[in-house]
Amino acid sequence: MASGRGSNFQAILKEKQKGNLPDVEISHLIVNKRKAQAIKIAGKYNIPYNIIESKGNTRTEFEKKILDIFKEKNIEIIVLAGFMRILTSNFINIYKNRIINIHPSLLPAFPGAHAQRDAIEFGATKSGCTVHFVDEDVDSGPIIMQASVNLEKGETENSLSAKILVKEHQIFPKVLQLLCSNKIEINDQNIKISSD
Ligand code: GAR
Secondary structure (H helix, E strand, C coil): CECCCCHHHHHHHHHHHCCCCCCCCCCCEEECCCCCCHHHHHHHCCCCEEECCCCCCCHHHHHHHHHHHHHHCCCCCEEECCCCCCCCHHHHHHCCCCEEEEECCCCCCCCCCCHHHHHHHHCCCEEEEEEEECCCCCCCCCEEEEEEEECCCCCCHHHHHHHHHHHHHHHHHHHHHHHHCCCEEEECCEEEECCC
16 A cells, blocks of 8 residues: 555565565555556556545545455555555454554654654654554554665755665565564564564
8 A cells, every 4th residue: 555656666676586475466556546656666566556545435435445345356565655644443454463564764763754853853863664563553463574774964854764665675675574474473552573
């Protein structure tokens, strides 16, 4: 599921194309914005997609439309790749521990929509990205993998975002393959990754 540029979606598709995601089948894309660039990427890689806009739908209708598609297609794992709408606990519970999200900070530091800007304004010397299971709170849920970057003098929101994005494109596909090959165990908030 995506809302915008779709570079993480593309990174996953590229890794799949390279043969690095043998247990991952990328079946469908849902976007909630008609102008999302992710749609073009889906077209390029022949991935079926639906545009389901929040506008004109109640929250329940919006989520039901998505869930109906997922049910019909037997979707097992949901990847939030820059999906910028909060999902209800009803939706999250249906896919409990099967929704992953990527966030551009080292959570729990700097949750929210301006993670890179917040890190700079705070004066952090390190930031990065986090892949986590989605729970009922925003940018919360058990952390699966993180990657860090250093902030340099004069770092801007753009330069930091670009640096972090490189790391996002590395760890997100990696986590997806681990999840789809049943290598991620979750007990309460504790994550165990088996390494064989
Ligand atoms: C990424 O930086 C991702 O971490 C962030 O949105 C961007 C999407 O880029 N997600 C969040 O901030 C979620 N809280 P993309 O559309 O090019 O993948």
